[in-house]
Amino acid sequence: MAPSYRDTLEHLRLAFPQPVSDPIHDSYFVHSIMRTLDQVDALKTELPILGPIVPGDFEQARNATLPTGVSSVEAVTSELVGYLRGMTISGHPQTQQNVIPPPTIPSLIGVLLASLHNPNIAWDEYSRLVALAEVEAVSITARLVGYDPQQASGAFTFGGTGTTLYGVKIGLEKACPQAMQTGVSDDVVVLVSDAGHYCAHNIVGWLGIGTDQLISIPTTAENEIDLAQLADAARASVASGKKIAAIIATMGTTDAFGLDDLQGIAALRDSLVDEFQLSYRPHIHADSVIGWAWSVFNDYDFKCNPLAFRPRTLRAIAGACRRIRHLALADSMGIDFHKTGFAPYISSLVLVKDRADLQMLRRDPRQMPYLYHFGDHRPGMYTLETSRAGTGPLAALANFRFFGEQGLRVVLGHIVEMTQLLREHLEGHETTTVLNRDNFGAVTLFRVYPPDVDTFAIKRQEFGDPAYRDTLLAHNDYNRKVFEYVHAEAMAGRGVIISSTDCYRRTQYDEPIFALKSYILSPFVDEGDVETVVAKILEAREKIA
Numbered sequence: 001m002a003p004s005y006r007d008t009l010e011h012l013r014l015a016f017p018q019p020v021s022d023p024i025h026d027s028y029f030v031h032s033i034m035r036t037l038d039q040v041d042a043l044k045t046e047l048p049i050l051g052p053i054v055p056g057d058f059e060q061a062r063n064a065t066l067p068t069g070v071s072s073v074e075a076v077t078s079e080l081v082g083y084l085r086g087m088t089i090s091g092h093p094q095t096q097q098n099v100i101p102p103p104t105i106p107s108l109i110g111v112l113l114a115s116l117h118n119p120n121i122a123w124d125e126y127s128r129l130v131a132l133a134e135v136e137a138v139s140i141t142a143r144l145v146g147y148d149p150q151q152a153s154g155a156f157t158f159g160g161t162g163t164t165l166y167g168v169k170i171g172l173e174k175a176c177p178q179a180m181q182t183g184v185s186d187d188v189v190v191l192v193s194d195a196g197h198y199c200a201h202n203i204v205g206w207l208g209i210g211t212d213q214l215i216s217i218p219t220t221a222e223n224e225i226d227l228a229q230l231a232d233a234a235r236a237s238v239a240s241g242k243k244i245a246a247i248i249a250t251m252g253t254t255d256a257f258g259l260d261d262l263q264g265i266a267a268l269r270d271s272l273v274d275e276f277q278l279s280y281r282p283h284i285h286a287d288s289v290i291g292w293a294w295s296v297f298n299d300y301d302f303k304c305n306p307l308a309f310r311p312r313t314l315r316a317i318a319g320a321c322r323r324i325r326h327l328a329l330a331d332s333m334g335i336d337f338h339k340t341g342f343a344p345y346i347s348s349l350v351l352v353k354d355r356a357d358l359q360m361l362r363r364d365p366r367q368m369p370y371l372y373h374f375g376d377h378r379p380g381m382y383t384l385e386t387s388r389a390g391t392g393p394l395a396a397l398a399n400f401r402f403f404g405e406q407g408l409r410v411v412l413g414h415i416v417e418m419t420q421l422l423r424e425h426l427e428g429h430e431t432t433t434v435l436n437r438d439n440f441g442a443v444t445l446f447r448v449y450p451p452d453v454d455t456f457a458i459k460r461q462e463f464g465d466p467a468y469r470d471t472l473l474a475h476n477d478y479n480r481k482v483f484e485y486v487h488a489e490a491m492a493g494r495g496v497i498i499s500s501t502d503c504y505r506r507t508q509y510d511e512p513i514f515a516l517k518s519y520i521l522s523p524f525v526d527e528g529d530v531e532t533v534v535a536k537i538l539e540a541r542e543k544i545a
């Protein structure tokens with residue numbers, strides 16, 4: 001008999017989890033995962049990187065073609081593991097690179113489960129209780145940040161950018177009712193600080209508001225929005241007949257962990273409504289994708305300090321909570337579990353204080369004849385996405401259940417403790433200076449100076465005095481060299497991977513300030529690793545002229 005397609009089909013069927021209980025095949029599945037993990041493990045060395053860094057040949061990649069024949073689970077997984085070569089191990093104690101956390105095992109299993117049976121949380125008909133998991137994750141987060149969980153609602157979406165997109169879109173519908181149908185015909189503006197995330201540019205562009213209508217408000221030395229300038233810009237816009245689609249309050253800037261004064265912003269919004277007798281309430285969206293996590297400390301007993309944090313840590317946590325505890329004043333906010341929630345990408349949630357806000361985005365059911373005829377829970381009627389994975393909600397819920405309030409306090413508290421320790425060391429040296437001293441997160445921006453620089457005065461001089469322009473730029477280059485040295489050393493197994501930013505903010509005379517950047521998000525970072533960073537910086541200073 002000639003071979004038929006059925007012979008191949010038999011082989012293909014073995015590459016799927018079995019639809020009917022088959023423990024032997026389950027063992028094969030688990031074993032395949034084990035072998036994969038073994039191969040990933042084999043890439044580990046002492047370095048904070050998986051295997052060697054292999055430069056990607058993107059030219060070659062463009063020639064990729066579909067293989068003609070069938071392969072095997074084993075062969076394909078080995079090939080896939082190869083793509084992890086050169087990845088930074090985000091949980092490694094010698095990694096302080098960026099706002100990328102190591103994901104927990106429960107959150108990884110959450111992702112696996114949601115992928116295994118492929119719930120689509122657009123509709124409970126296609127996701128059953130996984131849709132419920134999303135609602136639970138929304139409620140837990142709502143309560144955490146101070147929203148009334150009965151009144152609030154939310155949806156997981158495609159990243160922090162997606163959360164701000166929802167916030168601004170809702171605000172646009174409030175300012176210009178029916179914009180969804182009629183388009184944006186009014187003059188509309190969106191306000192955000194100049195330390196806010198660049199996604200605001202994308203969002204106003206994609207929403208048809210236009211990047212020209214995004215008003216960038218200067219920040220104070222503490223990297224928070226300048227309230228007086230925000231008030232002036234908002235009043236000027238409204239007075240000239242424009243509508244405010246949204247004020248974006250950044251609650252944890254990406255580089256410096258600046259926190260806007262939401263209380264002040266909310267008071268300003270309320271007074272604008274009165275003053276100009278506005279027909280709508282300008283929407284306040286908190287871009288709290290990084291800062292939200294600090295709300296676990298909102299009712300920490302700072303006096304008794306039951307977790308025994310050091311006084312400096314306690315002060316740093318209190319310094320962040322001073323702003324974060326007012327998060328509930330925002331009409332909507334963004335939460336990235338894949339940043340400060342120890343979940344893998346993508347796990348982002350947009351929360352709204354008033355569930356009616358999401359209903360403003362609802363489509364006419366006649367536009368979706370093949371979906372949502374029945375069922376109790378149909379977020380797909382208003383979400384931007386059609387298919388939505390259960391991975392984000394299950395990862396987030398897994399971490400909430402695993403950590404609990406205490407675990408989140410411990411892991412964040414430790415990270416803040418290590419950050420404060422780093423600052424203590426940096427401040428203990430005459431040649432280094434911390435730039436974001438008044439921002440109390442997990443990120444430290446700092447600069448180091450060559451001999452003969454008065455580091456007590458230089459920060460202020462470089463920032464405010466145009467006579468120091470050349471000095472500033474020379475020191476930018478100097479710090480870039482320090483970064484390159486420290487980076488090369490870390491890649492050789494000597495030291496810690498940190499990062500840098502070309503422009504953590506501009507000087508008053510509009511030049512970029514380069515900064516060295518340590519972002520601590522690994523629970524494995526300990527005192528020795530922090531000391532190594534400082535030692536390496538000082539060593540770099542000796543090595544470069």
Ligand SMILES: *Cc1c(COP(=O)(O)O)cnc(C)c1O
Binds near residue numbers: 160161197253254
């Ligand atoms: C990372 C970040 C974003 C974008 O979030 P993604 O999850 O990367 O899409 C938005 N705002 C701030 C403040 C961020 O740090």
